[in-house]
Amino acid sequence: MYMLDASIKAQLKAYLEKIQFPIELVTSLDTSDRAREMLALAEDIAALSDKVSVRQDGDAPRKPSFAVGRPGETARISFAGIPMGHEFTSLILALLQVGGHPPKAEASTVEGIRAIPGRFRFETFISLSCHNCPDVVQALNLMAVLNPGISHQMIDGALFQDEVSARQIMGVPTIFLNGEHFGQGRMLLEEIVGQIDTGALQREADKLSAREPFDVLIVGGGPAGAAAAIYAVRKGIRTGLVGERFGGQVLDTLAIENFISVSQTDGPTLAAGLEKHVREYDVDVMDLQRAEALLPGTYGGLAEVRLASGAKLRSKAVIIATGARWREINVPGEKEYRGHGVAYCPHCDGPLFKGKRVAVIGGGNSGVEAAIDLAGVVAHVTLLEFDPTLRADAILQKKLFSLNNVKVITSALTTEVTGDGKKVSGLVYTDRASGEVQRIALEGVFVQIGLLPNSDWLKGTIALSRHGEIEVDARGETSLPGVFAAGDVTTVPYKQIVIAMGEGSKAALSAFDYLIRSSVA
Known part of the structure; x- marks a missing residue:
């Protein structure tokens, strides 16, 4: 029988004290052992707060499952499976947000979600060992909390193997919208909103293009980009960081045992620490944005970085830290069956x-x-x-x-x-x-x-090695004045997190030195 241990109960009890309104857990159970474990978990949670109650009269088609809602209202968040492991945080956030605790999201994003018209029934198939799945689950749960037209169910693929086979699901997270395939892989809140509210993409691009020019613009949010941002902003200069996903390739790394002074950690934990550290400073972080072109010295000596969204960012100096991606085997069948085996x-x-x-x-x-x-x-x-x-x-x-x-x-x-x-x-x-x-x-x-450098967007603009890496000197300088590079996207040997951080720091110091000398000239 599933029971929370004493330490987890103590932590959960402290979180549940933040609930403002009564909520209920409505279970839909069968006769399986997992159903009994789910009921035990729900009762454990209810015992920790007088604002949480449990009902056992749910009739959801997927069993075992349970919904999280307010009494008298139709619940819009549910879990088909026991949300432990990486998904335990998703459960805690669902309890808090349904109970009225304000979400940690930009006010403009919250208002945008509330204004989305239509009916959206999301289903996300996950595995409890997936470290990217919680981002999707938590984003969709939040959308369901904010908009009455949106509902979401997390589904543990290991528990519903027949459905996984029937739907040909061979990768997680896999998202369905109103019964049709919507997306696969890690997606963040703004990305999902942008897909169902197309006007949001243009509004965001316009906001980015209106930014004042930066002193230093870092392209890439992995270890090299994060280190560069911290070293640059601490010099007192206007610093921006734009990237597809904060953490980069580190998010896909689990065991990390060679990061000096930290005997053991994992990629998602380290990535979260990187982002937290960067956001403690006055760095303008622009997440979920992919760079498409670099135009050096185009506008009065300013470099311009053009994004896939259509936005244009300008800066006196640029540090490229776009990292690398999984190398493909490039044989027949690989692309055709990606996500299907x-x-x-x-x-x-x-x-x-x-x-x-x-x-x-x-x-x-x-x-x-x-x-x-x-x-x-x-x-x-x-x-x-x-x-x-x-x-x-x-x-x-x-x-x-x-x-x-x-x-x-x-x-x-x-x-x-x-x-x-x-x-x-x-x-x-x-x-x-x-x-x-x-x-x-x-x-x-x-x-x-192995890995391939994310440098395709720079071909014909900057000197690249035969392997597609950005050629840099000992100071992180590239073939273009005012443009620096760091991390796995460069020719620096040994693609390691600690090395990328050092290279990012060095590139920031070099960029600052460039700015000083440029201003003197």
Whole structure:
């Protein structure tokens, strides 16, 4: 029977004291053990606050599930599954927000959500081990709190496997709107609002374009960008940071054990710390924005960065810290079955392949760690490495070879991902030693072969290496005066978080020095 331990109860009780209005948890149960655990969780929560009550007369089609609402009103937030693990925060926020505690969102965003017309029934399939899913769940829950025309249900894919199979869901989070596929992967509040309220995108672009020119504009919100922003703003200069998602690639990293002075943490926790630190200063943070072009020295010596939204930002100096993304294998079937068996995040999507056969492509640390992680969930893992030997650390290899449901194939060139038109059914590779073509029947392929720099938008503008990295000198300077770069997008070797932070700090100091010398000239 599921019960909250004493320490969690104490913390939850303190949160529930912030509830302003009565709320009720309406359970829809079957006879399963999970249903009994869900009821026990609901009763635990109700026992911590006199403003929370439990009903057991729910008749929702998905069982077990429970709704969070106010008495006498139709609940607009519900959980099909027990929201623990990464989703426990989503549950706490739902309780607080339904109970009247004000949300932490921009006033303009809140008003925009309240004004959206229409009826929107969102469903989000998640896995409890997914560290990107809570962003989506919490955003949609907040929208449901603010707008009576919006409802949202979180669905634990591991608990509703039949529905996951029927809907061909092979990646999380996967969002459905009014029964139709809406989106997949991490999405933040403003991004979702922009998709259902198209006028919001233009309004935001106009607001950004109206910004006064910056002294330093940082493009990218990962470790390098965050460090650059802090070092720049502490010099007392007007600093802006624009990026697609704060934290960047770090958000897709779980175990971090080599960040000096912190013995162990995870990517989402570190990313949250980066953002909190940056926002403690007067940095103009512009999130969920993708850069599309750089026009150096176009307007009276100011550089202009053009965004995909249509916005235009101007600055005296620019620091590019756009990081990198997962490298693709670029074989037939990869793009066709992305999200339908082809995946890049074993922590997020692994639970959807419970009891199935999967392959991991890549024998470096990332690939071997993925295989080890998946081996505890799936029926069998086949790891394929292009080179004759694995490249992962010895301690990881030792662990890998101790697992009895993992097979390692070296000298393997993956040539195709096969499927039935809807989902992955297998993989084809060539044995580089013998030249023989081999086929493996499986249901999932996890690609773990390294990173590509996010520099496509700079081609023809700035000097890039043959690998697409921005060429920088020892000071972080690029081929363009007043334009600096840092982190995984550059030619600096060893793509590590701690190195990216150092490079970002150095680029900010170099940019400040450039501004001083420019003003003197």
